[in-house]
Amino acid sequence: MTPSSAAPPSTASAPLRSRGQHPTGGSDFARLSQRVTDAGLLRRRTGHYAVRLTTVTGALAAAWAVFAALGDTWWQLAVAASMALVFGQIALVAHDLAHRQVFRQQRTSALWGRLFGNLGIGMSYGWWMNKHTRHHANPNHEELDPDVAPDILVWSTEQARGSNGLARLIGGHQAFLFFPLLTLEGFNLHVSSVRALFSPSMKSRRLEGGLLLLHLAAYLSALFLFLSPGKAVAFLAVHQCLFGVYLGSIFAPNHKGMPTFSGDDRPDFLRRQVLTSRNVRGGRFTDLMLGGLNYQIEHHLFPSMPSPHLRKAQVLVRAYCEEIGVPYHETGLLRSYREALTHLHQVGAPIRQRRRAS
Structure with missing residues (x-):
């Protein structure tokens, strides 16, 4: 699915625009950034984040308090479902911390990021930071963006043609399996976090590992001390599966089904970010549930911008993209899922054809 089109720039400015340069001087992005x-949209929002960090911490504490009060009952599955939502909100807070939207200093951001990520939900801040930084630098680039590397799913027809193993097994029907597979994403985050501890590139390995171990020990101890073994396993399954679905539902609309790049095909920064990203329309509730990532275009252009400013920035960015002739794609939430799933089904065609031929 390609993004919606805007009016093309004038012929005279086309050579400059292809290199991201504005006809009057300076890059297109520099003019937008100014x-x-x-407009003051890069200023810190200390009060907003003080309330937000306090709220998610309080929600986590309240969820565990209700868990302890209920004891050994199947009603705990309702707590597991609500805790999946809380974990997702904590992951969004860790995301903002990693982008230094909350604190200017990297050390302070990393400290709080590890507290919310490693200790709070059992997700390695260092592992995620490394992966997400590479994604932001080259979104939807098949060789450079780890989020579109062929693993279980394939993201382009070229990847489908060269697929093997599990990707080849399920790639032909990956659109139908996408949301069921998200139930495993919570578990995958924990496993990937532990595996990253053995990577030479992992910084503060002892701190990362210690906090992950503390989270895991406290989490499992609580489940098996307060619940019977069967209920504890059921709680873990419901909690982690719904956590994975919630996280996947937040990130799926952002880039899936948008244009991809490969090799030396790499436009200037502004176009690289705008053309590969999709915004999701909605009100304040959408902003809350998606953590501001529904303004994916603005977030990719200005990753350190506090999330409450993204709504205002959208007005400026959308108007500027129209001014310089850069397609700006925005759609509703359900439509974004449909576009992403349609893309997954289309790129899986070579695998289906290969099966029919064999």
Whole structure:
């Protein structure tokens, strides 16, 4: 699915625009950045994040308090479902911390990121930071973006043609399996976090590992001390599966089904970010549930911008993209899922054809 089209720039400016340069001087992104800065949208929102961090911490404490009060009952599955939502909100807070939207200092951001990520939900801040930084630098680039590397799923027809193993097994029907597979994403985050501890690139390995171990020990101890073994396993399954579905539902609309790049095909920064990203329309509730990532275009252009400013930045960015002739794609939430799933089904065609031929 390709993004919606805007009016093309004039012929005279086309050679400059292809390199991201504005006809009057300076890059297209520099001019947009100046407008955003002049509007005060890069300023920190200390009060907002003080409330938000306190709220998610309180929600986590309240969920565990209800868990302890209920004891050994199947009603705990309702607590597991609500805790999946809380874990997702904590992951979004860790995301903002990693982008230094909350604190300017990297050390302070990393400290709080590890507290919320490693200790709070059992997800390695260092592992995720490394992976997400590479994604932001080259979104939807098949060789450079780890989020579109062929693993279980394939993201382009070229990947489908060269697929093997599990990707080849399920790639032909991956669109139908996408949401069921998200039930495993919570478990995958924990496993990937532990595996990353053995990577030479992992910083603060002892701190990361210690906090992950503390989270795991406390989590499993609580489940098996308060619940019978069967209920404890059921709680773990419901909690982690719904956590994975919630996280996947947040991130799936952002880039899936948008244009991909490969090799030396790499446009300037502004186009690289805008053309590969999709915004999701909605009100304040959508902003809350998606953590501001529904403004994916603005977030990719200005990753350190506090999330409450993204709604205002959208007005400037959308108008500027129209001004310079860069397609700006925005759709509703359900439509975004349909576009992503349609893309997954289309790129899996070579695998289906290969099966029919064999």
